[in-house]
Amino acid sequence: MTQQIIIIRPDDWHLHLRDGAMLQGVLPETARHFARAIIMPNLVPPVVTGAQASAYRDRILAALPEGAQFEPLMTLYLTEGTDPADVRAAHASGLVKAVKLYPAGATTNSHGGVRDFDRVRAVLETMAEIGLPLCVHGEVTTPEVDIFDREAVFIDTVLDPLRRATPGLRVVMEHITTEDGVAYARAGGPDLAATITTHHLVINRNHLLVGGIKPHYYCLPVAKREKHRLALRAAATSGEASFFLGTDSAPHVDALKEHACGCAGCFTATNTMPILAHVFEDEGALDRLEAFTSRNGPAFYRLPVNETTIRMVKQDSAHTYPDKILTEAGPVTVFDPGFPLHWHVEA
Ligand SMILES: NC(=O)N[C@@H](CC(=O)O)C(=O)O
Ligand SMILES: [Zn+2]
Numbered sequence: 001m002t003q004q005i006i007i008i009r010p011d012d013w014h015l016h017l018r019d020g021a022m023l024q025g026v027l028p029e030t031a032r033h034f035a036r037a038i039i040m041p042n043l044v045p046p047v048v049t050g051a052q053a054s055a056y057r058d059r060i061l062a063a064l065p066e067g068a069q070f071e072p073l074m075t076l077y078l079t080e081g082t083d084p085a086d087v088r089a090a091h092a093s094g095l096v097k098a099v100k101l102y103p104a105g106a107t108t109n110s111h112g113g114v115r116d117f118d119r120v121r122a123v124l125e126t127m128a129e130i131g132l133p134l135c136v137h138g139e140v141t142t143p144e145v146d147i148f149d150r151e152a153v154f155i156d157t158v159l160d161p162l163r164r165a166t167p168g169l170r171v172v173m174e175h176i177t178t179e180d181g182v183a184y185a186r187a188g189g190p191d192l193a194a195t196i197t198t199h200h201l202v203i204n205r206n207h208l209l210v211g212g213i214k215p216h217y218y219c220l221p222v223a224k225r226e227k228h229r230l231a232l233r234a235a236a237t238s239g240e241a242s243f244f245l246g247t248d249s250a251p252h253v254d255a256l257k258e259h260a261c262g263c264a265g266c267f268t269a270t271n272t273m274p275i276l277a278h279v280f281e282d283e284g285a286l287d288r289l290e291a292f293t294s295r296n297g298p299a300f301y302r303l304p305v306n307e308t309t310i311r312m313v314k315q316d317s318a319h320t321y322p323d324k325i326l327t328e329a330g331p332v333t334v335f336d337p338g339f340p341l342h343w344h345v346e347a
């Protein structure tokens with residue numbers, strides 16, 4: 001039996017496209033289904049200034065396949081040297097939709113991030129004034145704090161004090177992975193939201209570690225216990241305005257994933273929508289998929305919802321997706337959800 005749903009074309013509120021050959025190879029995977037994406041600025045070197053964001057945007061547009069309709073929403077990488085006037089101008093021109101906070105050392109290419117929050121106070125105050133959201137990688141980097149506790153400790157010791165010190169600052173907690181993150185986002189009112197990835201709805205830490213280490217399931221924040229995955233599924237499928245999709249699709253070539261010191265990141269751009277349809281159907285919440293992928297994000301970012309739709313079809317036979325995307329930079333393994341995918345987005 002075939003089944004179908006039609007939803008507003010989705011957006012991805014947290015995406016890594018990289019640059020050069022990798023950008024060229026992975027961009028079509030997102031542009032196929034998504035209308036817009038918030039583009040993460042953690043390139044080497046990072047996208048810090050408005051001028052850099054503008055140049056990066058041009059490179060993304062130049063890499064788009066013929067005929068693709070895709071709008072990159074640019075972000076700036078917050079450093080202790082970021083100039084509030086540059087942020088203000090990049091926002092006023094419409095170029096930049098958010099500023100990204102990486103605690104220094106927390107994740108891929110975060111060494112240029114923030115160590116001393118007093119040094120970014122003026123930027124945060126400017127952002128609160130103009131309503132520009134701060135997207136936060138929410139993990140402490142203190143060596144003594146267990147990696148599985150780093151998100152919860154960040155909320156208590158960094159995020160909550162930061163929000164109290166900066167009234168009016170709009171914050172997106174990126175890629176939350178814990179019930180603590182869900183509870184904090186839910187209680188935060190209209191100026192706080194959280195993105196949830198596709199893979200954190202599917203895997204817990206057993207998938208990563210039991211029966212041999214699975215490098216393609218390694219990402220940051222690292223997948224947590226099953227109770228946390230269940231809290232994320234409940235939040236994502238709730239329809240609540242605080243939660244929306246940020247895939248955090250983060251390509252690394254296989255050689256750097258299958259490595260003695262493997263890179264963090266799951267690449268989900270190719271099969272995110274079919275996986276989400278499967279998860280939402282499992283939770284009896286297919287009617288709330290559109291809120292998660294297409295409505296709650298634009299509402300938080302104060303942007304219109306997309307005008308076009310996609311049709312998703314479920315068939316008795318499983319649909320096959322490529323195991324790898326072959327880029328000129330090298331092969332990139334596509335996230336394996338571990339179950340057959342009967343849903344697909346109709347071309
Ligand atoms: N999520 C990841 O595991 N990796 C991201 C960085 C990030 O979003 O923290 C990357 O850029 O590779
Ligand atoms: Zn991150």
Ligand SMILES: [Zn+2]
Binds near residue numbers: 014015016040248250
């Ligand atoms: Zn990310």
